[in-house]
Amino acid sequence: MRIDPVSFRPIGIIHSQHQNTERIPIQPVYAGDCQAQVEIFPKFADGLRDLDGFSHIYLIYHFHRVGAAKLLVKPFLQDVERGVFATRSPNRPNPIGLSIVELIRRDGNILHIKGADILDGTPLLDIKPYIKRFDRIDTSCDGWQEEIDEATAQMKGRRK
Amino acid sequence: MRIDPVSFRPIGIIHSQHQNTERIPIQPVYAGDCQAQVEIFPKFADGLRDLDGFSHIYLIYHFHRVGAAKLLVKPFLQDVERGVFATRSPNRPNPIGLSIVELIRRDGNILHIKGADILDGTPLLDIKPYIKRFDRIDTSCDGWQEEIDEATAQMKGRRK
Numbered sequence: 001m002r003i004d005p006v007s008f009r010p011i012g013i014i015h016s017q018h019q020n021t022e023r024i025p026i027q028p029v030y031a032g033d034c035q036a037q038v039e040i041f042p043k044f045a046d047g048l049r050d051l052d053g054f055s056h057i058y059l060i061y062h063f064h065r066v067g068a069a070k071l072l073v074k075p076f077l078q079d080v081e082r083g084v085f086a087t088r089s090p091n092r093p094n095p096i097g098l099s100i101v102e103l104i105r106r107d108g109n110i111l112h113i114k115g116a117d118i119l120d121g122t123p124l125l126d127i128k129p130y131i132k133r134f135d136r137i138d139t140s141c142d143g144w145q146e147e148i149d150e151a152t153a154q155m156k157g158r159r160k
Numbered sequence: 161m162r163i164d165p166v167s168f169r170p171i172g173i174i175h176s177q178h179q180n181t182e183r184i185p186i187q188p189v190y191a192g193d194c195q196a197q198v199e200i201f202p203k204f205a206d207g208l209r210d211l212d213g214f215s216h217i218y219l220i221y222h223f224h225r226v227g228a229a230k231l232l233v234k235p236f237l238q239d240v241e242r243g244v245f246a247t248r249s250p251n252r253p254n255p256i257g258l259s260i261v262e263l264i265r266r267d268g269n270i271l272h273i274k275g276a277d278i279l280d281g282t283p284l285l286d287i288k289p290y291i292k293r294f295d296r297i298d299t300s301c302d303g304w305q306e307e308i309d310e311a312t313a314q315m316k317g318r319r320k
Contacts, residue, residue, distance in 0.1 A: 083208050139216050
């Protein structure tokens with residue numbers, strides 16, 4: 001079955017303090033003190049109405065500075081090769097990033113966020129509200145992540 | 161600032177029982193009994209290694225049958241116009257879908273899932289593991305969603 005490629009146009013840009021792919025926290029939970037601004041292009045600004053009622057939002061973006069895709073990767077938290085779809089590695093066949101960040105406030109078309117694990121200049125593709133009744137899941141297994149204790153995850157995740 | 165469009169190639173197809181956009185559950189939490197199969201194209205199958213250790217996964221996909229984008233939409237759960245980025249409506253500037261589904265098992269390049277709120281034939285763009293320490297967030301505000309009681313959400317969400 002042949003399926004056509006899909007093309008998206010960025011709706012904004014993420015401005016953060018992270019210039020260096022080697023030092024960026026690997027997930028929002030390890031980037032608690034990292035504030036950033038999400039600039040939505042003015043033509044999309046009307047779509048932000050009501051967003052500031054939510055404490056947390058998903059940002060879906062393009063890993064624009066990533067290298068080649070790999071099917072097997074060593075995740076940041078563990079020195080073991082894993083299937084890329086079982087990790088959050090950016091080196092994916094489609095380099096789509098997903099971060100759940102805290103929304104501090106909105107000034108017009110600018111969102112002020114906390115927990116930014118995202119490179120400066122990243123093209124933003126979509127925003128969705130994080131909704132507890134849909135998204136807060138009580139998983140029964142967390143795969144290889146269960147092999148990593150919380151202290152190790154915190155230390156490696158911050159990459160400081 | 162001009163930013164180039166981004167192009168992605170589907171990594172697979174989602175096969176589900178949902179043929180009708182009008183009757184599909186609006187979120188995985190309202191689609192508990194809907195099983196589906198996710199077919200990953202063989203060239204990406206090696207990337208699935210270790211995924212079956214996770215009870216829940218994110219599917220990121222293309223809303224391939226959606227109509228025109230709108231900046232203001234009436235969400236399924238409420239008859240009030242909201243900014244599209246404060247909703248999970250498919251009529252978004254970039255029609256990217258995000259579902260957290262239960263992974264039942266994997267047979268080679270086929271994933272058997274539960275909680276499918278996704279149309280049959282949907283092109284899949286990415287898979288990520290749902291990881292409790294990253295993704296299970298205790299939100300402090302859920303915006304307009306807080307105006308909807310759980311019984312109403314269940315009834316409207318299932319769309320049966």
